[in-house]
Amino acid sequence: MAHFIACGEPSLLPTHIAFLRYVNRTLDSLKHDAAQILANFFCFQPNIDRNGRSFCEEDILSSSAKDLMTAMGSECCLEAQDWSSREKNFGDKECPQAVFNALDTMLKDSLDRLKMMRESISLAKIGLQGYTCNYNYAEHATLIRCLCLEGKLGAGLLLRVKMMQKGFLPDVFTHNHLINGLCKVGLMEKADWLIRDMIELGPSPNRTTYNIFIKGYCLVNNIEKALYLFSTMGNVGIQPNRVTCNTLVHALCKKGLLKEANKLLEEILNDDDEKNLQDLVTSTIFMDGYFKNGSIIRGLSLWDEMLQKGTKVDVVAYNVLIHGLCLSREINLAHGYACQMLKKGLLPDVFTYNTLINALCKEGKINDAIYIFRVMSKMGIMPDQISYKIMIQGSCFNGDVPKARKLLLCMLDNSMVPKPLIWNLIIDCYGRCGDLKRAFCYRDLMLAFGVLPNVYTYNALIHAQVKSGNIYHAYSLKEDMQSKGLYPDVVTYNLLIGAACNLGHLHFALHLHDEMLQRGYEPDMITYTELIRGHCIRGNMNEAEEIFAKMQKCGFLNDHVPVQILFNKYCKLEEPVMAFNLYQEWLTTKHYGRLLHPLQTHCGGGFEAFSCIYVTLEELARRKGANMIS
Template structure:
């Protein structure tokens, strides 16, 4: 009995079921008394005594556990001497009634036993109770690993789940499939698709879209077409995302005609043409603009009855790419009239095109109009404007915008600081360049190789060659390795100051560090050789430059032709000029090399 009490403490659930069974027995015992009174005379107190005893014993199941005879047997034995004889004209048979009641009680006890056996005991079947939580936990781990790019670990966990009889759902499979495609392992993605089909996990549209995206990244459009056919055979309808993804991939790879055919197919099969036409048509319009085919872009624009904000932005950006600012502004006006407000992308596009055209007043006007339209500046707005101002030489105004940026609680990225430092350095304003560097450090923005190169240029322009070399040492102490720009800056400065030994030492170090000399390196060496009258050395360097098949600008040609003219070797100068015209496109505007 002590063991049973311990078991009851462990499983309250069983006790509830057990006592509910006891209550059922009590109700049936009450029914026994009722039927008994219908057949037994009221003077048989002993019979009532036994029935009461039976009732009490059933209330306590631990009593009479070792009795050979049941309570019902006791009752029937005692009743034999008290019931009337068969001579009475009583048609009712009490034994038959009690046998029926006995059968009902036994059925009830059997049901109670089956109820008890069906209860899952925590210490004997822990796996059954924890399988659902384990499944959820492992499925979540597979999704997380797939998102983090650990598709291999996710696959191992998937195998363990399958071995334990736990089949992941479609969502988990889609995460793993996407992980394989992002890693470029499209073969594993195909394998997983087959495993899904074998294990009864039917792929949905998202599954196929993920696979299509993987093949689009590979430009394998034959396989994309096969998947689209498979979707039709499996009864999976391609979504708008499917077609938009395929059209976008075709446009990016230059297959615009194929994209147009798919768009036509969409419009032929769908009823709501306008709503489905907008997104793929916008993708096509963007592709035509990038290709420079404005006429085709305009034809598709006119075919759309209702444009949205995205479409207007694509159109404005397209005209800006093709330097057609007037049409861009016309569609900006149409955007207003249609009830759409320009967003940050619209304004940044216009600021960018004005900066590229050198129209900084217009760019600054658009920048100031943003706030009036309720659109806040972002880091891209500031970046475009500051870069444009530095290119145009207005470094002071660029610095003012940088400080406005800080007032707007936008921390400039290192590139913006570097552009301003480099702008001051190019104009020889070393003091302001160092001031901006110090301000940069005050805001915990760490300098990078571009920062050091800008400061090295500033020192060189100011004639501080020793400080420039010192900055190269500071780079190494800061854990930043000098790059090709660093070496070219110092090499050119050494050659200009006539320090040939330092220049050769830098050249050797550059090669040792694994940097290949580029066109700027060879141009500086050629210029120096010509300046020292070493024309053969200059010709040798020019030959090495041509063998490297690097893009060559006009500068080395001009330097050599000038030297040939000084030496009155006009034939060599003319042959070099013909070589330039045959193999290289001369610049429309050739700056002075003096």
């Protein structure tokens, strides 16, 4: 019994267990009796009991035989009572040999029975192990695929290693799931290692493996590596198919390489496919590429070509067409194709409506966008988060805060909790309107629905406080922001520095600037402009000039506002020479000498700014009686 357990035998039936226990007891009894008989046989000492009386060997043999028969039973052993009977004359000198013969016979019979039992159990074990191995292989392979779909790639790779350690190699279908999961998250080095492992150990990669790997490189914008993989497919005897073609063509079109995409298409497809060179997917990809590159005519001509060939266009093709027309601001034409789509029995999806709504909002046609939004709901297409975001954003940009608020409440009624971006739009819109009460009210409502404010939320609230002149409340919001584990950004510091400078609190503005540098943020043009404004308000012209020189070193001269601030301050101080020198230095700057020439600066405010500067300088020169401008 102990031998079976040590060998890892499977569970035995109760009858087997009982039989093994019986055999163990029998063998123990045989060993004990044999040892006693041998001792009596070879040691010629009289048998003496406790009282010193001797008893005969015949009594020992008789009692031992009876005990043996009781332990074994007549079913599983020889009839030992024939040998133990007094009628067999065990007392004579032939008796020991007869006993040994009986013991040998019983022991041999028991060992033969054990051998037969072990062989039968081993055969059963082999069959059970084969079934279990097949079951475990299928179960583990399925589990690896499920883990990959859930994004648990580490667990899937670990299970693959354990399977291989047990001598089971997952099939290529399971390996493709692992490679696809790695490519989706951008772990291309891991995917490359896995494919090399497949080539070395098996199973060999197939066409699907290469298609997944090529798509992964296209997703990480490494089109060169994807093309190299495509060129090596023929070396291993794998022919590319339509999926390979469409993946590479889509990647090239995204980069604007439409000519290269056409050449690649002709290279991949065989001569037999020349009549039907492009299928629906390929034509849709090319049409999308033409529209995104601004070639609206080529895009429409490709659409007409598809219809002439009798290609059955689907909703995706119409969506690409409508989106391309909206990018080209051909909204009326896009709306016409949407109506044509309905006439052909194709129901627009949420992407179709979102495209039209977004184009109308960008054009400022909020009422038309609301009409499309209502038609969308009546057609049974429920608006999603993107639909509401577009509508709320368009309403806020056009200053229609009540409409944006109604849309937000409609989302909440439909059990759609908005993302922080939508909340921030409403809060910022109320803050710009000066309605601090409603801005903080929606911040509290945001928290009530379990949406945590982010840096942009606090920046919107700080901007609202700054606009109302509450610099201390704005600073307390920054402190509250830090207590929530959020760190202020450059926009936060610029808002506070600008508010402090406007109120004349230059020391506080400089303190915020130092704190900004300590946190590792680099000041931008707005930071320097606000500090220049603060120094000019306090009359610290030397410090303002130093900051302006620092801006020049950093390359922040893309705006005329800092120059206008300094110029206006010098004019108020009646320092025309300093004002003219500043103006002349600005003009001689390489960047602005090209950008702000009167013949080139009719847009963006540059020409108007310099016209004012000329007029102001002439007025100052007239006052001083000096002709400063040639």
